[in-house]
Amino acid sequence: xxxxxxxxxxxxxxxxxxxxxxxxxxxxxxxxxxxxxxxxxxxxxxxxxxxxxxxxxxxxxxxxxxxxxxxxxxxxxxxxxxxxxxxxxxxxxxxxxxxxxxxxxxxxxxxxxxxxxxxxxxxxxxxxxxxxxxxxxxxxxxxxxxxxxxxxxxxxxxxxxxxxxxxxxxxxxxxxxxxxxxxxxxxxxxxxxxxxxxxxxxxxxxxxxxxxxxxxxxxxxxxxxxxxxxxxxxxxxxxxxxxxxxxxxxxxxxxxxxxxxxxxxxxx
Numbered sequence: 001x002x003x004x005x006x007x008x009x010x011x012x013x014x015x016x017x018x019x020x021x022x023x024x025x026x027x028x029x030x031x032x033x034x035x036x037x038x039x040x041x042x043x044x045x046x047x048x049x050x051x052x053x054x055x056x057x058x059x060x061x062x063x064x065x066x067x068x069x070x071x072x073x074x075x076x077x078x079x080x081x082x083x084x085x086x087x088x089x090x091x092x093x094x095x096x097x098x099x100x101x102x103x104x105x106x107x108x109x110x111x112x113x114x115x116x117x118x119x120x121x122x123x124x125x126x127x128x129x130x131x132x133x134x135x136x137x138x139x140x141x142x143x144x145x146x147x148x149x150x151x152x153x154x155x156x157x158x159x160x161x162x163x164x165x166x167x168x169x170x171x172x173x174x175x176x177x178x179x180x181x182x183x184x185x186x187x188x189x190x191x192x193x194x195x196x197x198x199x200x201x202x203x204x205x206x207x208x209x210x211x212x213x214x215x216x217x218x219x220x221x222x223x224x225x226x227x228x229x230x231x232x233x234x235x236x237x238x239x240x241x242x243x244x245x246x247x248x249x250x251x252x253x254x255x256x257x258x259x260x261x262x263x264x265x266x267x268x
Contacts, residue, residue: 006030006157007110010069011099011119012041014141015060016052018120022141023060023067025148026118032069035102037095039071074105080131096124103128107136114160118144134163 008030015023015038026032034042045052046061081101089097099119107115117138119125125138137156139147147154153161 005113007106007113007115008032008144009072009099009103009106009115009117010034010038011117011121011124012038012045012052012095013120014118014144015042016045016056018141019056020059020063022145023063025145026141027067027069028148029116029144032067033072033106034069035075035099036071036073037098037102041095072102072106074109075101076105076108077101078104078131080127096121096127099124100127100131103136103138104131104133107133111135112165114157114164116144116157135160 006029008026010026010032014026041050041052042057042060044050045054046057048054075098078101081097081104099117103115103117111134113135115136117124117128117136118141119138120140125140128136128138137160139154139156143154147157
């Protein structure tokens with residue numbers, strides 16, 4: 001899975017309790033988002049309106065353009081994330097609840113991508129794990145930094161990837177390849193059939209030609225033999241002595257007497 005297939009959400013503790021090197025390492029893993037509540041909390045810390053490391057918060061704000069992180073307003077309700085009106089939650093607890101709802105919103109909006117919340121709040125990571133969302137998990141910043149260094153996703157992320165559905169574009173691509181293979185196989189079969197037919201037709205054409213040549217040669221041999229015989233016989237009648245000398249030189253068996261000494265008419 002490519003880096004663009006991962007969506008990473010950053011929680012306040014991941015920023016305030018780390019440094020620029022960690023932020024840059026996380027940025028290499030995929031598209032990074034800040035929930036609106038986190039972006040507002042970082043701004044309040046930088047302005048001294050909320051508790052936290054003001055220096056780190058200001059440094060992060062100055063690095064936002066370099067990191068190319070985006071702020072998302074996505075959020076969604078979940079049965080396990082419903083806030084009871086009777087509950088008197090602390091400011092930190094409300095922030096954790098809002099970040100969890102934002103994580104569900106991003107996961108629902110991108111069902112074919114692996115959404116990873118990076119948080120150093122153990123209670124928030126436990127809460128995300130209990131939601132049993134098929135494409136959402138949470139890891140601490142130290143694990144994210146190790147992931148960036150080794151380029152090997154942590155086991156919880158690998159398990160999440162196996163549960164993801166095949167993207168539509170990949171399904172379409174597989175169908176295209178299957179269809180393309182069928183076309184190629186069909187063309188190969190057509191070509192093979194055509195070649196077989198051509199070969200058979202060629203054999204059929206060549207056989208009559210061979211027979212025709214054989215018959216022609218046989219006729220030529222018979223005619224040649226007949227003509228030679230006539231010539232020899234005429235030579236024998238016209239010049240018998242020369243013919244007899246020629247025949248002896250050839251080394252051929254002597255001719256029958258009927259050819260050498262024609263029978264003379266009987267005297268009365």
